[in-house]
Amino acid sequence: MRSSASLFRNPASSPIYFTRGVPPSEAIPSEELGVIARSLVDRPPQQLFQYAPSNGYLGDRVLRAAIGEANRVSPDEVFIGNGSLQVLDLLAAILVKPERSTVLVEQPTYDRSIRIFGRHGARVVGVPLQGDGIDIAMLAEQMKRLRAAALYLIPDFQNPAGITTSLVKRRQILDLAAEFDVLVIEDTPYRELRFEGVAQPLFKDIAGRARVVTIGSLSKTLSPGLRIGYAIGSGALMRQLAELATDTYLSPAPICQSIAAECFRAGLVERNIVRVCDLIRPKWAAAIGGASEIFGRDCMCLPQGGYFLGITVNSDLSEPAFIASASTAGVIMTPGSAFFPSEGQPGSGTLFLRLPFHALDPGDFRSGLEILQNILANGRQRSRGADLEASNGKFTG
Known part of the structure; x- marks a missing residue:
């Protein structure tokens, strides 16, 4: 001793x-972001300083196209919000209803997600994690017992445990979600930060009959200060998110979304x-x-x-x-x-x-x-x- x-x-x-x-400051390309921001501010017209369009605005068209292309989906299947936590908050407001208020989560899971679901009146029930992902037997038991609205997962380098869900378990989870009609929410803030091994497919790409929403962010890969979070899902659900967002905060920040769009165009994100x-x-x-x-x-x-x-x-x-x-x-x-x-x-x-x-x-x-x-x-x-x-x-x- x-x-x-x-x-x-x-x-x-x-x-x-x-x-x-919090990303280390050296992970943020501040100089390049500054150059891009100044170039955008100098361009007419100055719509960057006006409200974004109302009536269910999904987000900057160019940015949605870039995120859609990176994820092999249509821009109409992408909604952009002010950070991924706000996207999750809007999603919880839509999903959690008195008649279906249970949300299943990994145990342990991201602490702020627990608070968000709880704030919307959800009963948050944990399912233990194993070395290759959530305990499938326990998940099946909880889905049979509870009428869950959603299953929230961080399948890649999970926060806080660091675990990645195996392909076998991803398929098993999707089979259960389809059987019990439970929406799978996959939160992917760390997915691109892989240091060894081979990436597993996104849930959305192997969903089959299951319903899946993918949440992503540029906070860990580009800049947390831009507050760019997004959801990928059915066009109908994305429109619901957009309408609720308009009622909640009226408009996102056009200048932040334009900077992010230009970062994609210039190859800075990659x-x-x-x-x-x-x-x-x-x-x-x-x-x-x-x-x-x-x-x-x-x-x-x-x-x-x-x-x-x-x-x-x-x-x-x-x-x-x-x-x-x-x-x-x-x-x-x-x-x-x-x-x-x-x-x-x-x-x-x-x-x-x-x-x-x-x-x-x-x-x-x-x-x-x-x-x-x-x-x-x-x-x-x-x-x-x-x-x-x-x-x-x-x-x-």
Whole structure:
């Protein structure tokens, strides 16, 4: 065991943040975006500074065409909103009804999706994740038992666990969704950030009889500040989203959508995806190597891309005590329980840790892991000491 001094980060050092999945600044092509933005502002006519058309505006025509071409769908099957979370919020408002209010999610899943569905009155029910995707037997049981409105999935480099759903399970999920008439929502913010292996097909491309909506974003591949999120689905559902969007915020920002459209035309989106993968790949390799060495591979599924590594550990510490100890030691954590719906919290004696590696220096990432492991080890040692003391204090006659 390391000395107690090793539990703490050097006070002169900045804290290590195992929290949000914010793209590192070097992943954003700011100079090229600036050139494109200035070129658009200088062009007449100045419709960029006016409201976008009302009455169910699906989004910038050129941008929808570019996203449609990249995904092999018609522009009429694409809706563009102000970030993927707003698209999900609009979709939840349409889907969640009193007569059909259950939404099934992976367990764990993206914490903000839980809050969005809950805000619209949904009963959010978790289905455990396995190493190759959601537990199919449990999913079938829940679909039989509950009249679910939707199944929300992050099938590629899942946030927070890092898991990718296998092709076999994708087909099984679609078969169940078709049988029970459950809409599949596939959220794909990290899909393009693959560092090894072969991509699995999108659910929409192998849907068969199942209903699928694909949600995507340019936040991780181009710029989060542009706030470009999109949905791909049936033309009828896209029009519903557009009408609700008009009633909700009247108009998106034409200038942001025009910048994104020009980025596609200039090839910047594709170039930046390659650049971001090259930037993050060494951090990913160091992260999975360090985590495997320090925690062991049995407690994690190693991601092939994305931002996150998820670890489940046994702990004698409560989550609040663990988070507080980590903070004192200079490591800032997001509580793992936040990624679990209320119907499906982690088991007693275990902690779930989401460890973002995409923006951290590999040395800092490893230091953070060592601090967390030492906190867990000290917690086990204190627990054993307390058990021994209690045992020695028992009256034996």
